[in-house]
Amino acid sequence: MEKKQDNKLIRQMLFALASSFIIGFALMMLNEKLNAGGQADTWNLIYSLLFADVTKESGLGILFVIQTLFLNGLKLIIVPLVFTSLLLAMDSITDLKKLGRMAYKTVGGFFGVYVLGCILASVTATLCVNTGIFTMSESIVRDTSNLTQVSSPNPMSILVAMVPDNLITTFSNNNAILAVVFIAVVCGLCLNLMGAEGEPFKNVVKSVSKMIQICVDFLINKMGPIAIFAMITRAMALYGLDDVKSVLVYVCVTIVALLIYLTVGYALVVFGTTRLNPFVFLKKIAKVGLFAFSTISSAATLPLNTKTTTKELGIKEDIANFVLPLGMTINMNGTAIMHVIGTTFIATVAGYDVGLTDLMMMSLLAIMASAGTPAIPAAGSVLLLTVVTGMGFTNEVAMMTYALILAINKPVEMVLTSLNVVGDASVALMVANSEGDLDKDVYYDRKKLA
Template identity: 25%
Template sequence: MGIIKKYTSIPLPYRVGVAFLLGVAFGLVLWYYDMANGSNLGERVATYISPFGAVLVRMLKMVVIPIVFFSLIVGSSGLSPKKLGRVGGKVILWYIFTSFVAAMIGVSIAMFVHPGQGVAVDVEKLGSSMGEGGPSITPPSGLTDLILKMFTNPFEALANGEFLPIIVFALLFGLAARVLLDHTQNETEKKQIQSILDFAAGANSVMFRIVSWILEYFPIGVFSLAVVNFGLYGPSIIGPYLKAVLGVISGIVIMIFIVYSILVSVFLKENPIDFFKRAKEVMITSFFTRSSAATLPVTIKTAIESFKVKKELAEFSLPVGATINMNGVCIHLPMWAVFAADVFNIDLTISSLAIVIITTVLSAIGAGGVPGGSLMLLFIVLGTLGLEPSQIAIIVALALGVNPLIDMFETMNNVTGDLCCTYIVAKKENMLE
C-alpha cells in the first residue's frame, strides 16, 4: 500500500512522461534488435503488450459521448437569455470569435508543417493490434452536407457514432430547458425540467469521476502504445512527433502572445505587457494543473483583484469560459486531423478544412475543463475525415504519449483567453471597479 500511495502522489504528467519515455526506449531497442538480426521480435511483443494500450483507447471512446453530451447540457442550460443580457451575449461572442481564430491558426500551422508526411503506417498491422472494429463514418462532402448532418436524429447519430448531431442536440436541449425554466409559470413543469437538469449535472459529475480513474491508467496505456508504435516503426516516427508537438506549441504561443496582445492593444489601447504581468499567476497555475476548471478560483480572484473586473461579471464570464472557451484545444485538434490526413493520404480541400474548423470549435465547447479532454474530442474531429475506427484509434494512440505536455500549454491558452475576453468586455461595458 505504501508503494501505491507513493506512486499516486507523483503528479500524473510526470508519471505519463516517464512511462512514455520508457516505452519509446523499449520500443526502439526492439526495433534496432529486429533490424540487426532480421527478426520480428517487435511484432511478437506488440501482440502481447498492445491490448493494454487498446484498453486505454477504448476507455476514452467509452466516455467521450457522455462527457460531451452532459457537459453541453449543463453548460448551455446555465446560459439564461433572461439573465445573459447584452453583456453576457458579448462575452459569448468573444469566446466564439477567439475559438475560430485559434482553429484557423491551428489549421494554418498544420498545413504548413504537414506533421504526418513521411509516416508509413501499416493499418492492418497496427490497426488490428488496437482491436478496433465497427462501421466507418462517412464524412460530409461539403458545408451544405455538414449543416444537414448537424440536425440528424440524435438516436440514429448515437447508433452510427456521429458526434456532431449529438453536440447540436445537446446544445439545443440545454438552451430549451433554460428558456422553459425562465418563462413557464407551471410549477410542476419547472420541477420536472429542473430534475432533468439535476440528473444531467449529476451524470456529468459521475463522468468526471470515471475520467479521473481512466487518467490513473494513462501511464500503463501510454507505455504500451509507445512500445508498439516505436517497436514497429522505430526512429522514423520521432520527426513527425516533434513536428506535431512543436506545431501545436507554436500555435499556442502565437495565440497567447500575438493574438491576445493585438486584442488588448487594439480594443483597449493598453500595453499587452501589463496584461501579462497581471495574468501571470493564472497562466502559471493553469499550466501545471492542466485544468481550466481547477484554475477557476484563481482566475476569478485575479480578474476581480488585479483587473478590477466587477464581481458579477467575473463570476458569470469565467465559469462559462472554463466550459466553452477552449482556444488551446482549437489549435491542438486540427494538428492531428492534418497528421491523420497525411498518414492515410486524404486530400484536404478548402471545404474539408472548413468542416474541420467548424467541428473543432463546436466540439471544443464540450471539453468541460477536464484534464486531457482534448483527447476525447479528437475522436469527433477525426470522424469528419471519414476514417475507419481502426485508423482513428491509431492516430489517438500516437497522440496519447505527448498529450500531457501539449495539455499544459493548451490549458494556459484557454484560461488566458478567458481572462482576455472578460477584461475586454468589462472595460468596453464600464464594468471595472
C-alpha cells in the first residue's frame, strides 16, 4: 500500500513537473512576445493575476499565494520536527551502561560515516563552485535588489549560539536550529535517564511527532504536486528556463556523489575497519539498497536489512537488532551529503559566497538535521530548508531555488535512501567484527545459516 502511494505521488509530481514546464515555457514565450509587440499592459494583467507578490504589490498573485502557503507550511514545522525527532532518537539509545562498548562504537561509527560523507560533499561542492558548474543566477546579475550578503561567522560563535538564553525565542526562530538541536539532545538524554518516570512526557512527544508526520505527509502528498506546478510555472515565467535547468545540474552532481560514496566510500569503510573483502559486502547488500531505492523508506527496508545482515553477512542478531533500528533513526549520512551539496548550490545561485568556515558549519548543521530526520518520505528534502535558513541564505532567489530542488528532488531521495540503509549495515558489520560477533564463514559463504 505504501509503495502504491509512493508511486502515485511520483506520477503526480512528474505530471506537475511536465505540465509546469510546458505552461511555464509558453508563458515565458508569451511574456517576450507581448513585451516585444508593445502589449506590455496585457502581460502586466497576467502578471497581476498569477505572479504578483501580494505582500508588496497589488493583484491576486494566485501562483505566488500557493507557493508561499506551501513554503510557510514547511517552515512552520521545521522546529517541532527537528525537536521531536531528535529527542526521540536520543531516547532510543537505551541503557548505555548495559550496552557499553557496543553503544559507543555504534554512535562513533555513525558519526564517522557522517564525517566522511560531509567531507566528500564539501569537496564536491567546492569543485562545482570553483569550476563554474554551480553558477550565480543570471536574474541576480540583472537585479541585485534581493541580494543580502552574510558574512562568515566566527567559528567560536557557533558554540555560543548552541546554548540559548531563552527557550521561547529559540523555538520561535527557524534560524536558531542549532540551539533547538542542543535542547533536543539534552532533553532526550534526560528522558533516557528518567526511565519509567519519563514515559508520560515521552508519550506526549510521540503524539506530537506523529501529528507532525501527518502534517508533512499532507504537505508533500496533497499540496506538493499543486505547489510544484505553481512554483515552477512562476519560476519559468519570471526567471526563464536557464534557472530551472541549473537545478538539474545539482540533481546530477548529487546523484554522482551519492553513488561514489555508496560504492567506493563504503568499500573503503568496510575494508579499513574490518579488513574483510568489501566486494562481498556490496554484492550481498545490493538487494537491500535496491529495495530502499524503490520504497524510498528506511523503515520499510529494515526487515530485509536485518535478515540480510544476520543470515548472509554473519552478524549476530543482538548486534543487528540494536544497530539497524538505531541507524534507521539517526544515521542519515546520504541525507547529510545532499544537504551540503544542495545548500552550497542554493547559496551560489542566490549570490552568496561559500567559504571553508561556511562548509564546516553547513556540515555540522547537516549532520544534526539528518540525525533528526524521521523515516518519512521527502523528510530529507524538507529539512534541507533547515540548513539553508540556518546558514542565513534566505533571499527570494534562495527560497525559489530551494522550491525548485524540492520539486525535482525525488531521484536524489531515492538514491540517498539506499545510501542510508547500506550505511546502517556497514556500521553493524564494523561493530560486530570489533566485538567478535561476526561469523566470517557465513560472510564468505563457507557455511549457511538457517
